[in-house]
Amino acid sequence: MKIAIAQLNPTIGDLTGNSQKILQVAQTALSQNADLLLTPELSLCGYPPRDLLLKPDFIQATQQQLQHLATHLPPQLSVLVGTITPNPNASQVGQKPLYNSIALLQRGEIRQLFHKRLLPTYDVFDEDRYFSGGERSETFTQSQIKIGVTICEDLWNDEEFWGKRNYQVNPFAELANREVDLIVNLSASPYSVSKQQVRESMLQHSVTRYHLPVIYTNQVGGNDDLIFDGNSVAVNRQGEIVSRARGFSEDLQLIEYHPEKRDLLPTHINPLSDSPEAEMWLALVLGVRDYLQKCSFSRVILGLSGGIDSSLVAAIAAEAVGPENVLGVLMPSPYSSPNSLDDAVELVKNLGIHSTTLPIQPAMEAYDQILDPLFKGTEFGVAEENLQSRIRGNLLMALSNKFGYLLLSTGNKSEMAVGYCTLYGDMNGGLAVIADVPKTKVFALCRWLNRNIEIIPQNVLDKPPSAELKPDQTDQDSLPPYDILDDILERLVQQHQAKQEIINAGHDPETVEKVNRLVLRAEFKRRQAAPVLKITDRAFGIGWRMPIACRL
Template identity: 45%
Template sequence: MASLDILCAQMNTLVGDFDGNTERVIDIVQRACSARPEPVVVFPELTLCGYPPEDLLLRPSVGLRVERALTCLLAELPGEAWVLIGYPRREGRALYNVAGVLHDGRIIAEYRKQLLPNYQVFDEKRYFTPGTEPCVVEIGGVRVGVTICEDIWEPEPAAQSADAGAELLLNLNASPYHRGKRGERWALVRERARQSDLPVVYVNQVGGQDELVFDGGSFAVTADGDIAAAAPNFEEGEYWLSFDAGDRRNPFSGLAIAEPLDELEAVWRALVLGVRDYVNKNGFKGVVLGLSGGIDSALTLAVAVDALGAERVEAVMMPFRYTAQMSVEDAAEQSRVLGVRHSVISIEPIYDSFMAALADEFAGTAVDTTEENLQARCRGVLLMSISNKKRYLVLTTGNKSEMAVGYSTLYGDMAGGFDPIKDVPKTLVYQLSRYRNTLGPCIPQRVIDRPPSAELAPDQKDEDSLPPYDVLDRILELYVEEDMSAEAIIATGIEREAVLRVVRLVDINEYKRRQAPVGVRITKRGFGRDRRYPITSGWRIGE
């Protein structure tokens, strides 16, 4: 019976870099041909332009760049290889999300993606026209069906391939990570394989792209719905898989099932990969952040070091009269343990200068949060100045709980270019901090144990202004991620006043979140491209 050697090219692309992505494709295929005769090399969705290309797809030159890349591939790829690769293709006024089958200097066939996702972070109907037809190509005596990403989430495209005589389905993907995503994918593709009676190879891209992180984890499923092989998550690589058309029960061999990551490890690796790719792909020399002695900045520093190495990370402690001595000590100790550059710059004289300049404006007014916010803005000015001078990216340190309710200062602690923990609830911040300490000394235990405080006023504690974080995070999960109403949340047993207060804070702080830096998305619904609410609105709780 016929058999195929399939290479799952779990590739980290750079959006918009047609030339660079094309060069890497050629290199991967050439090495595949050196390893196996007549390999089938499967790349992710929209490999040539990277995913998601967003409004780059509207640029007039996109068609020319695609044609130039394809011309190069057809000329340079070894003729014996079968290459399945994704790219945008314009035909008349329609733009399609295409998977091309390339062999022996020709495009043998093209499949047009049929199901265009338009939810959560996806916006494909803005750009693409859906295809309608299946694509089945004979490769090495095996009839192979081709689909793209979302096509596998509904029964029809796979059923079309089966009806057209496919014996194997290859699915090209650009599927971003969120907590629990691997299990969701596996369950869905297993169901689809059983429904269509087709074995499936699911190839996913890896890498960070702005707030999205793609976790790879390419895998194969038998027609009976059994997971037969799985590549590692969060690791770029090329993974070989053999397919034997004569073995229905288990046609796949050559690739074991990678050990699944537990949830905390998966989140950690997503944060690290997201920071590494954002910094490196945007050409920054390194990063700088304000290290306060609190848990949020401590976790952010740990992520940065794991992503970039200690030599590319600078931590700045900026004490004020309300900064506890233990904060100064703990920040210095963490910097020492991790080996990063650590500097101390007092904001006291800067703050006093600002207050002197504002004396006439503030005359006759009482002290309030304005003075607290001014402290944070002094720190923001210092960090942005270091960033400008050294070409370092400023990492902000706000977590999802704070971003949700506006417990942050515009142009202060929100000033910066990237927020690694923007989508990490405070309760998860603690869990991740403990997890990171299991990998090696990192975050001082005192930082984890002490009550959280912004230290902008004497004896200040976060819970003076907010509900306990376990309560706050549960309300936020139900309201932001599950879209439950305030009354429905109250019905779960959470105290009414707390729910109404938190929901109101979320609603009125949309203006702040619009001005926050992007950050790694790890939940099903992060702030940003996931959740789009108006700033100016007459919407009220209970209506």
Template identity: 45%
Template sequence: MVSGIKVVMAQINVTVGDIPGNTERVLEATREAVDRHGADLVVFPELAITGYPPEDLLLRPSIVPRVEEALERLRAEAPPATLVLGSPWSVEGDLYNAAVVIQPGTEHPPACKQHLPNYHVFDEARYFQPGQGTAIFELHGIRTAITVCEDLWYEGPIADAAAGGAQLLININASPYHLDKHGDREALLEKRSREHSLPIVYVNLVGGQDELVFDGGSMAFDGQGEKVVQAPQFEAGLYPLEVLGEGEICRPVRQAPGETLSQEAAAYRALVLGLQDYIGKNGFPSVVLGLSGGIDSALTLAVAVDALGADRVTAVMMPFRYTSSMSLEDAEALAANLGVRYQVTPIEATYDAFMETLSASFGDRPVDTTEENLQARIRGTLLMSLSNKFGGLVLTTGNKSELAVGYSTLYGDMAGGFSVIKDVPKTLVYRLSRWRNRNGEVIPQRIIERAPSAELAPDQKDEDSLPPYEILDQILERYVEQDQSAETIIAAGFDREAVMHAVRLVDINEYKRQQSPVGTRITRRGFGKDRRYPITNRWKPGI
């Protein structure tokens, strides 16, 4: 006898702390899943009720009654389908990260997350107790087990589910994006489904939350390790599939495969979604940024327009005596291509006024980086003033390579509310700019081809004081993301002087990074929650 269930993967975008709003979103999605798709089972992401990660909101004494009220509302108002959704769950004062089952007329114990990640951006052991045991319920004759996110990465929970007679595994997630993360998940799901002959439905959160961005990409695999369903990345929506059961055999019905994004496409969409949700969820009406004629501000402007629309973006060119005519021309062309509000505000007179004020203090000391930093700080002050007057959030335009080595100015080009390409290495900035131009030139080709320069001094080039970015980014990836020592990097064939110079710059500029604005994380280890180093320390990088 063949039985079956219609499953809807509810890949939704929720807001941390908005428990009533998130609950309403779950109800709306459930109604649509039932009315439009005839859903028997609707599966929502991890901690869908609170949003992820709720962090120290979980320590507020009112969190548990608010969550319990939300769950009661779902039990009372949800249409007749079974729901699996993520929520905190309190038992005798202990809090668990749970997958709650809401099934009309039946009470089921939740599946509580057994393996609590406490690395990189995760702090779950700070808030939750580890769960025990396997949760299995039956729906239309199919025995269904539930696990929560990290539990899939360990052998025990899925082995217990298989041993307990499960025919289908549901895994709910709030899995943040980083480069190539989707491929890592696919490889894991293939392995787990094949080794236990157990179909898996994997549902992931979508949306931006501070520095994290969740890419969705929900999937289903059959018991032979074949992907049979793929939801889009970076798009909220309801994605149905049918699961058939005949005796002890259970199989999801294959659908047309979804699109697999290139690395550049995924990274760019992550930046767009991260900015879009940061602006939208925090209620900023618009953004403003400094446009220099260089590639970093060009990519930042393109992302901002794609995230918010040209009518919500203002670009300001603030030329000085070292600003080339090429920069002026290219900045104007880019602004015109993207259709944003554009203004030119020279800083020469402001700079001269500052220097006049400082002349008695400076005396006859020679010109150095002080004067370069003053230019950046004037620009930062002007942008912040425009932000205060008109309400738009200032976007900073520095990339990960610059932030790593301190090639940025505190209270200057680092002044702002959100750093769009904070976690984008310089070489990836070029790749993303070329990708953005794939259907026609938006970023002028001259911006992409010219040698990078801050234009804070005559004939200045980045490589005057840094290794070529093709080399620097490889060193930084090894040192920052892979935690390799300087000697290990040198042994891999990199020039000793270049390595020691780069890692020294990384180490001495921690104080700058900890004062930088939040920005979307897209690499395996960004500057922020991922990498927590003391500012004051005497660690030697060579070992």
């Protein structure tokens, strides 16, 4: 039996477009003599649909589109499609109105439905808000092969691998006890750095434990703040990877199940990215590209300061949408160093993007004149520094509004964490491209980008980071060195360590206390930030749910 993995990039809510993608890939799979086609979790409506699932007309339209899809698929091909289905027991206590389901479409009909059993409610997931869990893991037979169907989280509950169970049931174990020949998993698993290695280790552990081959089909593409990396895989009974789809792009992989060997045969194995930096680059480029396309933008704008953050964002944007669709705006002030302007100009030349220069000194003088009656007699301070950032933010938004550019904000995760950013200034934008990339990783990404040819000017990498909002300013006037800051933030934000644990790890107590205080105080800023492309396990996005008014 030949099984095709359709690694698709759906657009949330585009039922017609997503259905057409499935029809097209089904024709391709049929031309390659496939018997069964697998598509990702919620492939018909896109994942995650979030509160679209509260709209009765959307649920009805999804049902209608599923039926339409079934009648138009090639009758020779069986297809598993991710969809939502109504829960007939929704009126009962504790039941939700929907199931997260897989529909088996055969010969023009919806032959069978399979419901997701384990509903994640951690990090970016909130499936218990919408769905009831299925009560039983179901199977179907294709070409006399008994296949167990699971959906994403259903495979993430092996207590031997994780050291504990997060749910009462283990669908993999239940299907093994029902003597299935093969398990398929239809997934929409968001990307984070090095997550694929964890996925594959987990699958290999379960396969060798239960002696059952697995085919894992993952969604690909960017949907709002989430990025899906694809990397669909097949694992044979020996725990060997026998197929891997491409990362960060749509793909179609054909796998053969040998009934006599009761196993999957080896086929093409695409390599994983050769470094974390290569992974992050591909993820961020995909996230920007899809955000623009799915929000109907074609061009981007960003401020270019000559610093490393805006340089990296400009490089990502140029790769994502083409340099001809990127406008970098240089906005020098009296405090901008000549070197920074030179670095920005060199970057523009290296990337081949468009640029323009808007000096902000006249606007600064106008603000000074307007505010002089109130500011007179006070010292130059943060208010005056932030005015420069807000002037730049207003200019960028004006250009965005006038010419239809999407404004990209350029702040990194370290700044976002401690509030070293200006509301209505450098935080302006429709997408925060690197706000989940710590400053030390920004440097690492830029060095990786320069591995063959200088793209980011070397002086940008060498000079001390600075906002250049007052004479001779550097970031380290206000913050610890970034290697120290990022390690503290990794422990505080990512690992949830207590202050004393971080101190015990060798960090200065006063520094730890200061960073912790800054993180707490900056929550109101993060709440107003543009969507943050998520590339770590703990991003400042929908999975970050901290109170603003609190004392710790």
